[in-house]
Amino acid sequence: MRTYLDCIPCFTRQTLDVVRTVTDDPDVHRRVIKQVLSRIAEMDLSQSPPTMAQYIHRAIREATGNPDPYREIKEAFNRLALSLYPSLKARVEASDDPLATAVSLAIAGNLIDFGARRSLSEDEFLREIEAAVRKTITGETLEVLRERIPSAADILYLGDNAGEIVLDRLLVEALPLERTTFVVKGGPVINDATREDAERAGLTQIVEVIDNGSDAPGTLLEDCSAAFRDRILNADLIIAKGQGNYETLDEMDLPIFYLLKVKCPVVARDVGCPVGTPLLVYADRTPRSRS
Amino acid sequence: MRTYLDCIPCFTRQTLDVVRTVTDDPDVHRRVIKQVLSRIAEMDLSQSPPTMAQYIHRAIREATGNPDPYREIKEAFNRLALSLYPSLKARVEASDDPLATAVSLAIAGNLIDFGARRSLSEDEFLREIEAAVRKTITGETLEVLRERIPSAADILYLGDNAGEIVLDRLLVEALPLERTTFVVKGGPVINDATREDAERAGLTQIVEVIDNGSDAPGTLLEDCSAAFRDRILNADLIIAKGQGNYETLDEMDLPIFYLLKVKCPVVARDVGCPVGTPLLVYADRTPRSRS
Numbered sequence: 001m002r003t004y005l006d007c008i009p010c011f012t013r014q015t016l017d018v019v020r021t022v023t024d025d026p027d028v029h030r031r032v033i034k035q036v037l038s039r040i041a042e043m044d045l046s047q048s049p050p051t052m053a054q055y056i057h058r059a060i061r062e063a064t065g066n067p068d069p070y071r072e073i074k075e076a077f078n079r080l081a082l083s084l085y086p087s088l089k090a091r092v093e094a095s096d097d098p099l100a101t102a103v104s105l106a107i108a109g110n111l112i113d114f115g116a117r118r119s120l121s122e123d124e125f126l127r128e129i130e131a132a133v134r135k136t137i138t139g140e141t142l143e144v145l146r147e148r149i150p151s152a153a154d155i156l157y158l159g160d161n162a163g164e165i166v167l168d169r170l171l172v173e174a175l176p177l178e179r180t181t182f183v184v185k186g187g188p189v190i191n192d193a194t195r196e197d198a199e200r201a202g203l204t205q206i207v208e209v210i211d212n213g214s215d216a217p218g219t220l221l222e223d224c225s226a227a228f229r230d231r232i233l234n235a236d237l238i239i240a241k242g243q244g245n246y247e248t249l250d251e252m253d254l255p256i257f258y259l260l261k262v263k264c265p266v267v268a269r270d271v272g273c274p275v276g277t278p279l280l281v282y283a284d285r286t287p288r289s290r291s
Numbered sequence: 292m293r294t295y296l297d298c299i300p301c302f303t304r305q306t307l308d309v310v311r312t313v314t315d316d317p318d319v320h321r322r323v324i325k326q327v328l329s330r331i332a333e334m335d336l337s338q339s340p341p342t343m344a345q346y347i348h349r350a351i352r353e354a355t356g357n358p359d360p361y362r363e364i365k366e367a368f369n370r371l372a373l374s375l376y377p378s379l380k381a382r383v384e385a386s387d388d389p390l391a392t393a394v395s396l397a398i399a400g401n402l403i404d405f406g407a408r409r410s411l412s413e414d415e416f417l418r419e420i421e422a423a424v425r426k427t428i429t430g431e432t433l434e435v436l437r438e439r440i441p442s443a444a445d446i447l448y449l450g451d452n453a454g455e456i457v458l459d460r461l462l463v464e465a466l467p468l469e470r471t472t473f474v475v476k477g478g479p480v481i482n483d484a485t486r487e488d489a490e491r492a493g494l495t496q497i498v499e500v501i502d503n504g505s506d507a508p509g510t511l512l513e514d515c516s517a518a519f520r521d522r523i524l525n526a527d528l529i530i531a532k533g534q535g536n537y538e539t540l541d542e543m544d545l546p547i548f549y550l551l552k553v554k555c556p557v558v559a560r561d562v563g564c565p566v567g568t569p570l571l572v573y574a575d576r577t578p579r580s581r582s
Binding site for chain 2: 012013034041
């Protein structure tokens with residue numbers, strides 16, 4: 001998805017919010033926002049929004065000298081989600097449709113996104129989980145996913161955020177583990193999950209975990225490692241979590257199921273659903289080129 | 292008032308809103324927003340917000356080739372306010388405290404501000420007027436104003452917007468006309484009143500009307516004509532309408548009564564009142580320098 005002009009006021013608002021969250025130093029606030037404005041002014045709008053988000057968060061890490069400003073937030077949500085994991089696992093197993101429940105919980109976990117929002121209370125998160133269990137995803141796309149899983153030889157699961165990754169584990173456990181690979185980011189960006197979070201979530205014990213070699217909050221293929229590119233271009237089933245993955249991969253000819261909470265008006269317009277919608281979308285375009 | 296970092300996302304949002312209101316051409320939208328971002332990146336934040344607003348609206352007029360994009364909106368609100376004028380005049384005259392009613396209506400008129408908001412319905416405007424008549428301004432500042440009027444030798448009334456200027460007339464008529472001068476902008480910017488609007492409002496028939504020589508949405512003294520600067524620096528009572536005048540004059544040592552609706556969180560924090568407050572403030576600082 002390209003960057004819309006509406007993303008620009010949002011980039012500037014986010015930059016200010018994030019840099020204020022990360023440091024109290026007004027000189028750093030000023031320096032970072034001015035640097036980001038100059039960059040946006042020169043931006044090629046055909047690039048996807050996470051390209052700018054990658055730049056913004058690199059600028060903030062550099063200006064503050066803090067290589068992982070969301071470390072505590074990530075750990076807090078890992079801890080919270082891990083404390084819920086046993087009961088959620090039991091609810092998936094007791095469910096009439098364990099796959100639907102696991103998919104719904106994985107989407108609910110996508111609320112833990114500090115790129116799109118400034119804060120998330122434990123209460124909000126718990127309400128989202130309850131809503132997901134009570135009203136699980138249904139429909140044709142879920143049936144297509146259910147049908148494809150048994151025959152998929154190489155399943156790639158593109159994670160999104162820390163904390164969320166624990167709920168992803170519920171869905172990973174509904175997949176054939178030996179044919180599933182979980183993908184984390186190559187380095188810290190916002191509260192996106194890295195290898196450390198995959199270890200905390202227990203994913204490294206049950207499936208192969210690889211990183212994509214990039215610190216973009218999404219999957220910018222040109223910024224990923226050659227090894228990861230090879231994997232994604234040859235996977236026969238991809239589950240991609242969150243807006244960032246949707247925004248960066250939606251124009252690719254890849255067999256991707258997107259699982260996300262719609263969090264901004266631009267993506268809402270693009271997918272045709274209101275902000276707040278839990279979404280399962282399948283995009284299987286006729287392959288044109290995968291080079 | 293200096294520009295706060297919170298003004299920056301607001302500048303970018305306003306630029307996008309305004310340029311879309313003025314033209315449907317996406318190339319112009321992109322060009323103007325990028326031009327404005329570059330300018331903000333280089334901005335001296337000790338300048339007041341109207342400095343940037345002046346730049347933004349000049350850029351929009353230049354990019355669209357439209358010297359007065361708000362002409363129709365200005366005329367529509369002049370027409371609406373003129374249709375209300377006779378009944379409002381009667382209500383001021385029938386009021387227990389005509390000055391308080393006129394001040395309150397002049398503040399209510401300040402809602403007609405297309406810098407701070409995208410649109411204003413006739414209904415909203417009528418509700419604001421009714422609220423102002425029902426609950427008029429009271430308090431010490433009003434009494435100070437009431438006390439100063441009879442002895443003021445040179446009263447300067449700094450107008451703000453078209454339409455609003457008709458309600459300003461109600462207050463002007465409560466002042467000694469021969470000692471009162473009404474000030475409009477030197478050229479079109481947003482929906483700010485120019486000489487044409489003062490004529491439409493009938494002000495030119497009752498008081499001296501001058502322009503300040505500037506197209507900034509406020510009173511940037513360094514951008515105003517020498518003749519206007521001389522007038523404002525020597526006036527002994529100034530009535531200044533709207534946020535723009537507050538933002539540009541609040542650090543000056545001048546005997547100014549500000550009449551405005553608080554329209555944004557930054558000004559709200561600066562004056563210590565919530566957004567939406569009808570405000571009458573007097574700022575009489577000990578003169579330090581008027582050069």
